[in-house]
Amino acid sequence: xxxxxxxxxxxxDLARLNLSDAEAATFQKQLSDIxxxxxxxxxxxxxxxxxxxxxxxNNLRPDVLGESLPVEVALSNAPQQENNLIVVPKMxx
Amino acid sequence: xxxYEAVIGLEVHVQLKTNTKMFCSCKNEFGGAPNSHxxxxxxxxxxxxxxxxxxxxxxxxxTGEMLECQIAPRCxxxxxxxxxxxxPKNYQISQYDEPLCANGAVTLNxxxxxxxxxxxxxxxxxxxxxxxxxxxxxxxxxxxxxxxxSGIDFNRAGTPLMEIVSKADIATPEEAFAYLTxxxxxxxxxxxxxxxxxxxxxxxxxxxxxxxxxxxxYGTKVEIKNLNSISAVxxxxxxxxxxxxxxVEAGVPIIQQTRRWDDGRGETxxxxxxxxxxxxxxxxxxxxxxxxxxxxxxxxxxxxxxxxPAAKKSRLVADYAVxxxxxxxxxxEVALANYFEKAxxxxxxxxxxxxxxxxxxxxxxxxxxxxxxxxxxxxELSNLVEEGKINTKQAKEVFPKMVAENKxxxxxxxxxxxxxxxxxxxxxxxxxxxxxxxxxxxxxFKAGKTNAVNALKGQVMKLSKGQANPQVVGDIxxxxxxx
Ligand SMILES: [Zn+2]
Numbered sequence: 181x182x183x184x185x186x187x188x189x190x191x192x193d194l195a196r197l198n199l200s201d202a203e204a205a206t207f208q209k210q211l212s213d214i215x216x217x218x219x220x221x222x223x224x225x226x227x228x229x230x231x232x233x234x235x236x237x238n239n240l241r242p243d244v245l246g247e248s249l250p251v252e253v254a255l256s257n258a259p260q261q262e263n264n265l266i267v268v269p270k271m272x273x
Numbered sequence: 274x275x276x277y278e279a280v281i282g283l284e285v286h287v288q289l290k291t292n293t294k295m296f297c298s299c300k301n302e303f304g305g306a307p308n309s310h311x312x313x314x315x316x317x318x319x320x321x322x323x324x325x326x327x328x329x330x331x332x333x334x335x336t337g338e339m340l341e342c343q344i345a346p347r348c349x350x351x352x353x354x355x356x357x358x359x360x361p362k363n364y365q366i367s368q369y370d371e372p373l374c375a376n377g378a379v380t381l382n383x384x385x386x387x388x389x390x391x392x393x394x395x396x397x398x399x400x401x402x403x404x405x406x407x408x409x410x411x412x413x414x415x416x417x418x419x420x421x422x423s424g425i426d427f428n429r430a431g432t433p434l435m436e437i438v439s440k441a442d443i444a445t446p447e448e449a450f451a452y453l454t455x456x457x458x459x460x461x462x463x464x465x466x467x468x469x470x471x472x473x474x475x476x477x478x479x480x481x482x483x484x485x486x487x488x489x490x491y492g493t494k495v496e497i498k499n500l501n502s503i504s505a506v507x508x509x510x511x512x513x514x515x516x517x518x519x520x521v522e523a524g525v526p527i528i529q530q531t532r533r534w535d536d537g538r539g540e541t542x543x544x545x546x547x548x549x550x551x552x553x554x555x556x557x558x559x560x561x562x563x564x565x566x567x568x569x570x571x572x573x574x575x576x577x578x579x580x581x582p583a584a585k586k587s588r589l590v591a592d593y594a595v596x597x598x599x600x601x602x603x604x605x606e607v608a609l610a611n612y613f614e615k616a617x618x619x620x621x622x623x624x625x626x627x628x629x630x631x632x633x634x635x636x637x638x639x640x641x642x643x644x645x646x647x648x649x650x651x652x653e654l655s656n657l658v659e660e661g662k663i664n665t666k667q668a669k670e671v672f673p674k675m676v677a678e679n680k681x682x683x684x685x686x687x688x689x690x691x692x693x694x695x696x697x698x699x700x701x702x703x704x705x706x707x708x709x710x711x712x713x714x715x716x717x718f719k720a721g722k723t724n725a726v727n728a729l730k731g732q733v734m735k736l737s738k739g740q741a742n743p744q745v746v747g748d749i750x751x752x753x754x755x756x
Contacts, residue, residue, distance in 0.1 A: 237565040243328035246298025264307040265424030268358040
């Protein structure tokens with residue numbers, strides 16, 4: 181079955197991934213297969229069903245304060261920290 | 274030289290006033306110790322589930338209602354994918370093709386314009402600036418920059434943020450100023466946000482291009498960032514329009530770019546050119562159910578619609594007989610209008626109360642949030658004048674003490690030994706004295722110069738050491754002179 185095209189190199193670039201040629205080829209096949217399945221789904225006639233129809237909508241939360249993490253816990257995975265800030269390489273705008 | 278016109282559009286981000294964040298129950302607070310209001314959801318840990326804050330949705334719909342938008346019966350949240358340290362999930366939850374509110378408008382008003390153009394006959398003060406859309410998203414973390422490193426505080430990450438996008442209807446820096454001022458006023462009216470630009474509660478990105486007058490096609494647009502006040506928006510636009518005009522005149526093509534406003538230097542600087550369009554790969558957030566606003570949300574928002582500035586202004590004119598101008602000023606701030614309504618409640622002359630408040634009170638340098646005076650004292654003071662117990666000059670003596678000491682005017686009148694001479698016999702004697710001493714004025718009056726009575730009135734006021742009731746004096750003089 182013909183699968184839709186996916187530009188793996190471009191998507192990898194968007195995802196900041198540096199793929200080897202071999203990896204690119206592997207993902208090209210895997211992603212194309214997935215898109216192939218989606219293409220099958222697209223053949224189902226859903227013209228009578230509204231988009232996002234389902235039994236449930238509006239799973240909302242009242243605006244009530246809950247618990248946050250203690251700062252030490254929140255920062256425990258940060259490789260570098262200072263003054264309770266998570267330190268990262270210099271960001272440029 | 275060709276004449277150019279500017280085409281301006283504004284994207285305004287507004288932090289919503291809620292107790293908690295958009296998708297988790299962490300505190301939504303400006304300030305707070307760094308990273309003290311965070312949890313697995315707003316830190317973007319794997320496997321967590323976001324749950325939307327009902328109040329944020331209601332406040333966004335309320336904003337849409339106040340700004341004459343169409344409210345979507347159904348909409349959804351999307352993921353905007355990008356990589357940046359201020360967004361730990363590597364995507365921001367936003368709304369792409371189905372915003373909560375569409376269209377709408379901000380109607381400008383005279384007082385929203387900068388003071389220095391409020392008398393300019395060329396300005397259309399009631400212009401409507403149409404809106405494109407209003408959508409709801411989450412804010413990103415706050416970053417601090419040091420030499421060679423940046424520090425991230427996630428307290429702001431995930432707090433509810435509303436984006437209000439105008440159409441490119443704005444033609445001058447002054448209209449941009451008025452748009453932001455009028456928008457801020459409405460946001461405060463609705464209790465949606467405090468909208469303080471200096472605190473980052475309202476943030477504005479500007480898009481501006483120029484084109485020869487009469488040309489249909491838009492010029493290349495330039496985006497301006499780092500605008501921390503409404504007047505910075507105005508100043509940066511003036512600068513940028515001049516810069517672009519000079520470039521075009523010199524034959525230098527405008528390239529699409531983002532520029533940074535430097536308020537200290539009063540100039541914009543290039544940050545980056547748009548080499549390639551961002552590709553955010555938006556897709557519906559599978560963690561979140563669609564929103565159906567017809568199930569109560571829209572109704573709740575509508576029930577909270579406040580009286581808006583234009584309606585408040587009309588009501589103040591109708592109910593309090595204040596002038597159009599007084600009403601505009603009073604309605605420009607909810608707190609001011611509320612105070613005035615209390616201050617004028619028992620006054621016989623409510624316009625006089627508006628004068629005391631708008632002229633005399635603000636002349637003391639006070640503001641309305643911290644006004645120390647019992648509002649009823651305004652009614653009392655104006656009634657003392659109205660009833661002829663003191664004259665306006667004496668009222669001006671009482672006023673500063675009333676403000677400084679928050680003391681009842683009737684008490685101050687006694688303390689200051691002020692009381693008006695309303696005893697007609699005493700006033701008649703003083704009038705006779707003035708008439709006898711000023712034959713010239715009397716002759717003038719008889720010759721038809723009715724203004725001459727004012728000179729005589731002044732004499733009587735002097736003789737009474739300012740304690741005569743000027744109205745009664747005027748009446749007596751006219752009676753005597755016309756006899
Ligand atoms: Zn949280």
